[in-house]
Amino acid sequence: MQQINIGGVPEHFNLAWYLGLKNGEYKAEGINLRWKDYFGGTGAMCKGLRNGDIDLAVILTEGIVKDIIEGNPSTIIQTYVASPLIWGIHVANASTFQTIEDIKGTRAAISRYGSGSHLMAYVNAKNNNWNLKKDLNFEVIKNLDGAVKGLTDNKADYFMWEKFTTKPLVDNGTFRRIGNCPSPWPCFVIAVRNDFLETHKDEVKTILDIVNDTTIDFKNIPSIDKTISNRYDQELEDVQEWLSLTEWSQELIDEQTLQNVQDQLFDLNIISEKWDYSALATKL
Structure with a gap:
């Protein structure tokens, strides 16, 4: 069984991944998906991708754009959460x-x-x-x-x-x-190391299919608000407000949005140059 390592923050946004793992959905497709919590957030995940500690990351849009431009050999393959953080x-x-x-x-x-x-x-x-x-x-x-x-x-x-x-x-x-x-852009994207994508494209597609099946109907999961409240130690009314504000995506970030991210990061002197869309994102 192919082991694939993925990283993300240990927060309510990523419950969809936990549910798929708990239900054995990845193993049913021959994938031993291993989740790693990154308490240090995006900077730590960028380092994990660069070092090969993880193959994929559920990561803040602005952070991975900056790091790819600075030499992280990875690419964005999907928007995960379309709403702002x-x-x-x-x-x-x-x-x-x-x-x-x-x-x-x-x-x-x-x-x-x-x-x-x-x-x-x-x-x-x-x-x-x-x-x-x-x-x-x-x-x-x-x-x-x-x-x-x-x-x-x-x-x-x-x-x-x-x-x-x-x-x-x-x-x-x-x-x-x-x-x-x-954040003035969709907050979370899914990124993958380029070398890993070259050799495991089918497995990566399968992983996206599984998580997308969960997120597309996430808000309709019975008692999902109570599940989040209990798991992440949050008040039920706060969870309900968060759910009302959050929209997941199953699509690749579009060119105009990625241009907007780069324009703003460039204006803030966070990145020193802007890259073509194809150098930052890959459609599977």
Whole structure:
């Protein structure tokens, strides 16, 4: 049986993968799909793809676009979540910061350079007309646990992360959320290493078929809101709101959308050049 390694964040977005694995759907097709949780997010997954630790990744659009342009030998093969990611902007509960303007020029906690928390800090800065050179400072905290410690111990001042994932930390008084910053593009894509795709195209297609069968009808799975609430320790009403805002995709990201991502990353000086569509995405 062919072992294939895939990485993703351990969050509610990826429950569809867990359900397929639990039901033995991949093994039924002769694929031993091994899921790896990446608590460090997109930057850690980019490293995993480069090193060959994983063959595929469910990854933030902006992060993988940046990393492919910087030499990651991978390609985007599908949009996974078509709706934007809503990034909550968080400070420590005891912090004196009350508004987004208050955190201008302070220290943003980021999981690592090139991660979503890093790149979206630039988007937030641009949205608020900050000086991208003077008003952004970064403190690497590795993951969500590191952000809790970093903000609590005053090693960093604010932290951007998906708002529903961090909602329990807001509810229990660890963080305060002072604003939101939706990503200006579809948030998650599926990427694969080029060399792996060349030799395992049929298996990759099968994997996409299986997960797409789950996501296309995901919201209609009986009691899916309760399942997510219990598994990810979230309030039921928060899960229901998240489900109402989230749309999955079974299609490859289109050329215009990918151009928009590159245009914005280029304007923010996050990427130094823009690539042709065919160099970033591959239709199976």
